[in-house]
Amino acid sequence: MFHLDGKLIDLPPRSRYWYDLIPLSLKPLAARLSALLPRGRVLTSAAQLAAYGADGLGYKNYLPDAVVLPADAEELVRFMRGTKSLGLPVVMRGAGTSLSGGPVAVQGGIIVHTSALRAVREINAEGFWCEVESGVTLNDLDAILKPHGVFYPPDPSSGPVCTLGGNVASNAGGAHCFRYGVTSNYILGVEAVLLDGSVHRFGGPAGGRGPWREDWKRFMIGSEGTLAAFTRFWLRLLPLPEKVWTFRATYPDLRTTESAIHALVAHSSYPAAIEMLDPRGVAMVESSQMACGLPEGSFLLLVEIDGPAALVDARVAPVSEILRQAGALDVMFSEEDTIRKKLWKARKAAGGLLGQLSPSYVVQDAVIPKRALAEVLQLVYDEADAAGIRAVNVFHAGDGNLHPNFLFDSRLPGDLEKVERISKRLMERVIEVGGTLSGEHGIGNDKSGYMPLVFGPDSMRLQLAVPAAFNPAHQMNPLKVFDCRRFAS
Ligand SMILES: Cc1cc2nc3c(=O)[nH]c(=O)nc-3n(C[C@H](O)[C@H](O)[C@H](O)COP(=O)(O)OP(=O)(O)OC[C@H]3O[C@@H](n4cnc5c(N)ncnc54)[C@H](O)[C@@H]3O)c2cc1C
Missing domain, CATH: 3.30.465.10 (Uridine Diphospho-n-acetylenolpyruvylglucosamine Reductase; domain 3)
Structure with a gap:
């Protein structure tokens, strides 16, 4: 006999598998x-x-x-x-x-x-x-x-x-x-x-x-x-694409960088990628083993055009001219794979270096209208500097995706709270200038608390009806996207 939940259960004689009966x-x-x-x-x-x-x-x-x-x-x-x-x-x-x-x-x-x-x-x-x-x-x-x-x-x-x-x-x-x-x-x-x-x-x-x-x-x-x-x-x-050209340009300030971005976006050469690294990111790369000789204090733009060979070859001169005319310190470009990799090096190295430089970091993710870039970046610098938190910006500038990286130490009391305060200020400003909460990383549980900044109660009710239709008890990934999606077993 086996005692289970107040009941006595008969076990098969000499059963080795009594556990299967539970x-x-x-x-x-x-x-x-x-x-x-x-x-x-x-x-x-x-x-x-x-x-x-x-x-x-x-x-x-x-x-x-x-x-x-x-x-x-x-x-x-x-x-x-x-x-x-x-x-x-x-x-x-x-x-x-x-x-x-x-x-x-x-x-x-x-x-x-x-x-x-x-x-x-x-x-x-x-x-x-x-x-x-x-x-x-x-x-x-x-x-x-x-x-x-x-x-x-x-x-x-x-x-x-x-x-x-x-x-x-x-x-x-x-x-x-x-x-x-x-x-x-x-x-x-x-x-x-x-x-x-x-x-x-x-x-x-x-x-x-x-x-x-x-x-x-x-x-x-x-x-x-x-x-x-x-x-x-x-x-x-x-x-x-038959052919790809990569351009790397550096700028003395945000104003000239911004005017290059606006001119590129408006031009018929229609680049595939427009990436940006700010001077704090440039300094981080230059003080590492990945240094590639970028001017101190410069903003870096990485631009790529691709398509049929004859077409993209014809666009090389106008694109390099746009980059120069905006006030570049220098412009380099190439179609050679090995040189193109070198031009990408600083941009690609930045992500990995952030993880090495600091015990913890948060990459925020928002989208803003490009006209608001200077203003929102300044807010990031001002808020981070005032709180004593290091901020580095590396992002997909062409489509207004902003990724401020905040470097901190989550073991130090108060550091995380400071970063969360800056992130909230950032998100509020992003919404005020007409942007939104995520360009590509999603909401997860990091940004679920900001959802009411963008969506009113009616919109939230309609959006919540979708997960509820597929998964009424919110058993799938609870507390994500909407912080009220809790699984009650
Ligand atoms: C260095 C670095 C650079 C990055 N750069 C970019 C970038 O340029 N652009 C960008 O968009 N993101 C970027 N990210 C963020 C991240 O890589 C992307 O969001 C990516 O899509 C996540 O893929 P994953 O396989 O790691 O998914 P996970 O991180 O494992 O999961 C992401 C989400 O997908 C869900 N999920 C995963 N698999 C399934 C499945 N089979 N079915 C249903 N749901 C599923 C998870 O529940 C979770 O909500 C970067 C991240 C790092 C660390």
């Missing part, structure tokens, strides 16, 4: 998860869970109760079917490079790491689409597509590790999105698994047409893991 809901979490997935695909030890406590922000830690790593979509479906009985939040995670507190278990629960769903299932170069699993990394996809003469344009700087799943869920942008547009412009279809384990295809190779008529993919893109688990995507591809 209802699943009463077993420890590891055992309950192992009933849904093979044992090696369930992580519950403290050391394993520690790796999943934070995202790219790094300084805010929320330990999950468990992590699961489904081997394929079928295992993910089996897991999702069992989640209701687990009664815990479910948080999807790709590479964990989010900079908005997206793939973290703020309310505890189970993180689903999609790293094993990494097959590129079909490349249809003639039809300009491909079918990929959600854990494929961006740079892997690029390398696989290149020999076919096609490419997938969205290019967040985290490309070596970030996954398509994370990109679609946060509607990622990137340097070349100024001309090409962000992730949402390239998603033809999404395969999504809902919490009941049902599998839905929204769109497909033919977009919202043909046999995939439920064209709800736009709900999925940018949903930040709050609606469903993505397993597969159909992506729109473009022909590889």
